[in-house]
Amino acid sequence: MIGAGAAVGGAWAAGAVCALTETGAFDPAGPELVVGTSAGSVVAALLAAGMPPRELAGLFSDDRESGTPPVRPELSARVRATLRDVPRPVPIPGNLRLAARTLGRPGHRALRTAAAALAPRGRGDLAPVGELVGAVQGDRTWPARPRTWLVAMDFDSGRRVAFGAPGEPPTSPAEAVMASCSVPGLFAPRFIAGRRYVDGGAVSVTNADVLAGEALDEVVVVAPLVTPGPLPRRSAAARIEHRVRLHIAQRLSWEVWRLLAAGMSVRVLTPTAEDVAAMGVDRMDAGRHRRVFETAVRTTTAQLAAEAPPAAAHAEIDGVA
Numbered sequence: 531m532i533g534a535g536a537a538v539g540g541a542w543a544a545g546a547v548c549a550l551t552e553t554g555a556f557d558p559a560g561p562e563l564v565v566g567t568s569a570g571s572v573v574a575a576l577l578a579a580g581m582p583p584r585e586l587a588g589l590f591s592d593d594r595e596s597g598t599p600p601v602r603p604e605l606s607a608r609v610r611a612t613l614r615d616v617p618r619p620v621p622i623p624g625n626l627r628l629a630a631r632t633l634g635r636p637g638h639r640a641l642r643t644a645a646a647a648l649a650p651r652g653r654g655d656l657a658p659v660g661e662l663v664g665a666v667q668g669d670r671t672w673p674a675r676p677r678t679w680l681v682a683m684d685f686d687s688g689r690r691v692a693f694g695a696p697g698e699p700p701t702s703p704a705e706a707v708m709a710s711c712s713v714p715g716l717f718a719p720r721f722i723a724g725r726r727y728v729d730g731g732a733v734s735v736t737n738a739d740v741l742a743g744e745a746l747d748e749v750v751v752v753a754p755l756v757t758p759g760p761l762p763r764r765s766a767a768a769r770i771e772h773r774v775r776l777h778i779a780q781r782l783s784w785e786v787w788r789l790l791a792a793g794m795s796v797r798v799l800t801p802t803a804e805d806v807a808a809m810g811v812d813r814m815d816a817g818r819h820r821r822v823f824e825t826a827v828r829t830t831t832a833q834l835a836a837e838a839p840p841a842a843a844h845a846e847i848d849g850v851a
Contacts, residue, residue, distance in 0.1 A: 531738050532570030534731035535754030536713065536813030537613045538822055540569030542754045544586035545826025546799050547573060551583045552827075553834050556750065558583060563677045563744065565692070567730040567737050570752070571680040571710035572659065575703050578678040579667040587823050589662075602665055608658035614816045616716050619650035624714050624728075628688055639733055639781075643688045646732035649715035656711055656720070660704040667703055680706040681730030681737045685719045690733040692740050699723050716814075735778045738785035741794075748795045754809075756782055756800040771811045797837070802829045 532543050550556035558577050566574025573586060589606055623629065629647035632640045672678055672694050679692040680703065691698055693706035701709075701722045709720035709727035719726035730737055735755050757775030786796050801809065808825045810818055 531736065531741065531749055531751045532564070532566045532574050533736040533738075533751070533753045533755065534568030534570055534729065535735075536569055538809045538813045538815055538818055539754030540572055541819040541822040542801055542805060542809060542826045543570055543573050543752050544583065544589070545823040546752045546754075546830040547577065548583040548586065548823075549827045549830035549834065550750065550752075550799075553831055555834050559676075561676045562746065563679065563741070565679045565681065565737065565740060566710065567681040567735065568711050568713065570754075571707045571730070572663065574678060575663050575680060575707050576666055578673045578676055578703075579663070581666055587820070602662055605658060605662040605665055609662055610816055612654065612656065612658045613814055616652075616654040616814065619652045619715050621650050623648045624651050624719070625685055628686065632688055642734070643683070643732055646683070646714040646728060647685075647688075652713065652715050652717045652719075654717035656708040656717055659711060660708040663707045664702070664704040672703060678703065679740065680710045681733070681740060682706065682709040682712070682720075682727040683730055683732040685714075685726040685728045688733075690730065690737065690740070691727065692737075693722075695740075699725070734781055734785065736782050736785060738782065738796075739788045742788045742792050746794050748797065749789055751782070751786065751796060751798045753778075753782055753798060753800050756798075757806075771806075775806075799830055799833060801826070802833070805829050 532547070535543060547556070551558055564574045564578050566572070576586060576589070577583065589609070625647040629644045632644040632647065677694065679694045681690065681692050683689070684691055693699065693701055693709065694703070699722055705720065705722055709722060710730050712718065712720050712728045714728050714732060719728050736751060736753050738749065738751050741749055755775060756779045757772060782798070786798060789796050805822070805825055808818065808822050
């Protein structure tokens, strides 16, 4: 389960998955199911397509001195340009009707959905991201193993959709990734079978509870936007970032509780204070990708060496039970 985090969070998630693999805690060919949301959908789709985790570093940086060449250099360069040069949105709310339906409802999910609906109309185009996923995958079919679910939100109904799951609208992994990454206010909704879809983070940054009905023994949640605990609050932006991360942690704690109640053990990996410092507050800052990836590999390796048993992980999300 790989959560949202925009471009910088995607770099952290890639580094965390790399650490999981290199420490032997995770076999990319072994999981029954891989789920991704937003930037996490890119990482999930590429892992499911067979890309070695260490090569994911090349998606987020063209630093050739690092020893990790870019993935599909021309396409990777276009992806980075897409994330760097997002056009200004149209200053009109994306979907006032959806906002009106959800604003009066209680809970974290309704607040996130309403905020997404009220965001200005994004104009960015994620076609290069879809082209990269399609080029690595080689065809338009979903892998049989690991099964792959990529989470988006229907921008007209507010319904969460896990593309690739039984009963969900048919589409290709590349199209599903573009839908899952269509952040309201930055990128235009993605049309699939005549309906508009946006970033799955409009429902939940992690969406771990989408697994509640599955017969799984263990779930690993990679959560780039969850706070690791109290952080230095050096600026107004940092204080806002901290509050956002606390809000996300509360939602994730509830999602993990649902998985535990279903009999699964859960391992949650989050950024450390050092990671958060490396990530900064601009989640689209391409200049931070390499540093964030390498920091995540190092700090996640240390977390794995010292972590509690997986089933206890839910109690350690910033103290939120």
